[in-house]
Amino acid sequence: MSASGWILAVLLLYGLALLAIGVWGGRESKDVAGYYVAGKKLPSWVIAFSTNATGESAWLLLGLTGMGYAVGFHALWIVLGEVLGVTLGWVLVALPFKEYTDRYDAITVPDYLEARFRDTRRVFQLIGLVVILTMVTAYTAAQLTAIGKAFGAFSGTTYAAGVLIGAAIILFYTTVGGFKAVAYSDLLQGVLMFLALLALPFVGFAAAGGWSAVIENLRAQDPALLTVMGSAGITTTGVASALGFVAVGLAFLGAPQLLVRWISARDRRQIVDGSLIAVVCIIVFDLGAVFSGIAGRALFPGLADQETILPAMAAGLFPAVLTGLFLVAVLAASMSTVDSLLILASSSVARDVVQKIFRPGLSERRIAGIGKLTTVVIGATAVVFALEQVRLIFWFVLFAWSGLASAFTPVVLCSLFWKRTTRAGAIAGMLAGFGTAVVWVVAFKAQFFDLYEMIPGFAAGFAATILVSLVTRPPDDAAEEFDEVRRAVIGRQRPGGSP
Amino acid sequence: MLGLPWSVWLLLLAASGGGLVIALRFHGRHRRGR
Numbered sequence: 001m002s003a004s005g006w007i008l009a010v011l012l013l014y015g016l017a018l019l020a021i022g023v024w025g026g027r028e029s030k031d032v033a034g035y036y037v038a039g040k041k042l043p044s045w046v047i048a049f050s051t052n053a054t055g056e057s058a059w060l061l062l063g064l065t066g067m068g069y070a071v072g073f074h075a076l077w078i079v080l081g082e083v084l085g086v087t088l089g090w091v092l093v094a095l096p097f098k099e100y101t102d103r104y105d106a107i108t109v110p111d112y113l114e115a116r117f118r119d120t121r122r123v124f125q126l127i128g129l130v131v132i133l134t135m136v137t138a139y140t141a142a143q144l145t146a147i148g149k150a151f152g153a154f155s156g157t158t159y160a161a162g163v164l165i166g167a168a169i170i171l172f173y174t175t176v177g178g179f180k181a182v183a184y185s186d187l188l189q190g191v192l193m194f195l196a197l198l199a200l201p202f203v204g205f206a207a208a209g210g211w212s213a214v215i216e217n218l219r220a221q222d223p224a225l226l227t228v229m230g231s232a233g234i235t236t237t238g239v240a241s242a243l244g245f246v247a248v249g250l251a252f253l254g255a256p257q258l259l260v261r262w263i264s265a266r267d268r269r270q271i272v273d274g275s276l277i278a279v280v281c282i283i284v285f286d287l288g289a290v291f292s293g294i295a296g297r298a299l300f301p302g303l304a305d306q307e308t309i310l311p312a313m314a315a316g317l318f319p320a321v322l323t324g325l326f327l328v329a330v331l332a333a334s335m336s337t338v339d340s341l342l343i344l345a346s347s348s349v350a351r352d353v354v355q356k357i358f359r360p361g362l363s364e365r366r367i368a369g370i371g372k373l374t375t376v377v378i379g380a381t382a383v384v385f386a387l388e389q390v391r392l393i394f395w396f397v398l399f400a401w402s403g404l405a406s407a408f409t410p411v412v413l414c415s416l417f418w419k420r421t422t423r424a425g426a427i428a429g430m431l432a433g434f435g436t437a438v439v440w441v442v443a444f445k446a447q448f449f450d451l452y453e454m455i456p457g458f459a460a461g462f463a464a465t466i467l468v469s470l471v472t473r474p475p476d477d478a479a480e481e482f483d484e485v486r487r488a489v490i491g492r493q494r495p496g497g498s499p
Numbered sequence: 500m501l502g503l504p505w506s507v508w509l510l511l512l513a514a515s516g517g518g519l520v521i522a523l524r525f526h527g528r529h530r531r532g533r
Contacts, residue, residue: 073507080514087518091525215502228506272529279522283515 003320007155010324014331015165018173021185025177031364032355035371036347037107037264038180044270048277049190050183051261052086052285053336055252058146060289061193061333063394066306068293072218072225075293077245079286085249086282090275093253094262095489096416098271101263103485109256109408110352112263116415117423118475125352127430131407132256136345137378139400141385143334143341148386150330153311163386166331171379174339175372179264182339189332194281196329197288200313204295207317217298225297237449244452248398251405251454254412257344307394338382346375399441399453406457407434414465419482425469433461 001009029035042050067075100106104115113124144163151162173181208214215226224231232238252258265271296309300316303309314326350371355362362370411429414421437457445453500508 073503073510076507076510076514080510080517083514083518087521091521212502219502226503226507228504228510268529272526276522276526279518283518287515 003323004156006320007324007327010321010328011155011331014328015169017188018169018185018335021188022173022177022181025173025179025181025184028180029176029178029372030368032351032367032371033107034180035178035368036343036351037260038178038183040102040264041266042180042183042261042264042270043266044272044274045277046183046187047261047265047270048274049194049281050186050336050340051252051258051274051278052281053186053190053193053333054257054261054340055086055255055337056193056282056285056333057143057337057397058150058330058334059394059397060285061196061310061330062146062307063397064286064289065293065296065310066308068290069297069303069309070293070306071230072222072294072297073228073290074224074230074242075245075290076228077242078248079283079290081246081249082252082286083249083279083282084246085252087275087279089252089254089258090271090278093259093413093416094265094271094275095268096485097259097412098262098265098268099485099488100416103481107260107263108347108351109259109412110348111356113411113415113426114356116478117421117426118478119423122352122357123423123427124430125348125356127407127427127434128256129348129353131404131430131434132345132348133378135400135403136341137382137385138396139404140338140341140379140382141389142394142396142400143338144382144386145389147331147334147338150311150327150334153308153327155327160387163383166335167379167383167386170335170338170342171376174342174379175375178368179260179343182343183261183264185339186336189336190281192325192329192332193336194284196326197285197292200310200326201288201291201295203317204292204299204313208295208298214295214298217301218294221297221301225294240449240451243455244450247452247454247458248401250458251401251409253405254409255401255405256408257340257404259408259412260344260347338379342375342379345378346371349374399437402452402454402457403434403437406437406454406461409433410458410461411465414462414469418466418469419479420469420474421465422469422472422474424472425465425467428468429461429465432464433457436460 028038033039064078100116101112104112106112106115110124110128144167147166148159148163151157152159173185205211205214218225229238230241232241262271293309296313300309300312314323350367354370355367407430410433411426415426437453440453440456445451
């Protein structure tokens with residue numbers, strides 16, 4: 001079989017597997033909890049891989065390998081930030097969040113915030129809707145762009161055909177199979193990404209003549225590639241760059257598309273076991289990407305676009321069938337993010353707004369139906385953006401990643417760890433976090449050493465939540481509930497603790 | 500060491516080892532507690 005024949009065969013197999021997962025998940029997606037959190041029945045492996053595959057998109061395979069290629073070992077700051085973000089998310093946030101959401105029977109993050117702060121006016125749902133719809137559309141359009149380009153680069157189809165085929169497959173399994181299909185397809189996609197990033201650095205270093213040859217090659221190209229502070233050194237620009245890299249990982253503490261994975265866990269044990277799987281997985285993802293880029297710099301110096309290093313290595317170092325698998329891994333990384341974002345946006349419309357605000361009396365089946373329709377509409381909108389504007393790139397991904405996280409994470413962290421947090425404080429925190437991240441990009445970023453918007457977004461989110469909470473009253477019985485949750489989480493980790 | 504300054508090795512160790520140690524402790528504590 002010819003090289004393109006092999007690549008198409010691998011692609012076809014992958015597409016069929018996703019369609020099959022969609023049909024299989026369909027049985028679970030008839031009611032709202034089934035469609036949005038798979039009935040809270042997911043095991044540790046699925047939530048662990050799904051969280052990482054959702055958090056990491058094509059940015060990991062194309063953007064982070066490109067970063068290793070462009071800045072060398074300076075890119076390790078991203079690994080530090082992401083590994084710590086994932087670890088602290090699972091170790092600190094997951095169990096109390098799961099405990100609260102089980103008590104409240106919550107299936108979305110605004111559901112949780114509403115119950116936690118005894119909100120009767122549905123303010124969290126409305127803020128959530130605006131943040132989620134804008135960020136998800138931008139994020140999804142950027143990922144569809146990556147899908148279109150990947151199809152074009154590997155299989156020779158046109159960009160538009162790539163976007164349409166990719167979107168059609170995602171929309172099928174997401175609408176038919178719901179969250180169960182999304183999570184299990186994430187597992188498949190996460191495993192593909194894991195294998196690709198495990199193999200690529202070893203093959204890359206071997207092809208470049210081994211460790212010493214790569215290091216000497218990079219030293220000859222630019223000695224700054226071998227330092228932690230990069231070409232800027234220990235200057236304000238260098239430190240801002242390192243801090244921005246670390247801040248990328250902050251979103252793993254509480255972006256809504258990740259929090260919902262913990263809600264969907266079968267029980268606490270899945271979270272305890274999942275923590276270890278997730279941390280090992282993210283270490284392999286990130287180190288694999290950075291070291292692949294570093295080996296790639298020795299193998300293919302002078303690329304016009306650093307983000308084409310992974311396709312260049314996949315095509316240059318592997319036989320056609322494996323090149324096809326790398327294409328599938330890039331598609332998998334994008335698709336596993338897009339499906340989760342679409343179902344998040346759908347939950348924001350159908351569950352948070354239609355069911356909670358406008359039509360509480362509608363049957364579960366009808367709401368799930370509206371959710372499916374919403375998934376298609378948002379997906380189609382993102383397709384239009386992706387077809388109109390092929391220059392959407394990872395800048396959008398990092399922006400949307402920080403916009404979603406700045407709105408939700410500081411507030412969720414305060415709500416879980418500070419009993420004085422109030423409803424007004426949480427509302428102020430969401431608005432300030434999101435608003436600051438957006439305004440920073442538009443008005444200030446260029447003048448402040450290109451500092452990544454996640455940092456001012458988080459700082460403003462925390463500051464507003466804390467300051468406004470200090471001058472308002474928390475819900476009457478929230479402190480008692482807070483202590484109960486704390487006891488439930490801590491009590492069970494000691495022998496003889498409460499069951 | 501191996502052609503790289505110690506600061507790179509330190510960052511690499513913190514990046515990979517730090518998270519792993521914290522996760523192992525968390526996992527062990529909760530597994531023992533049941």
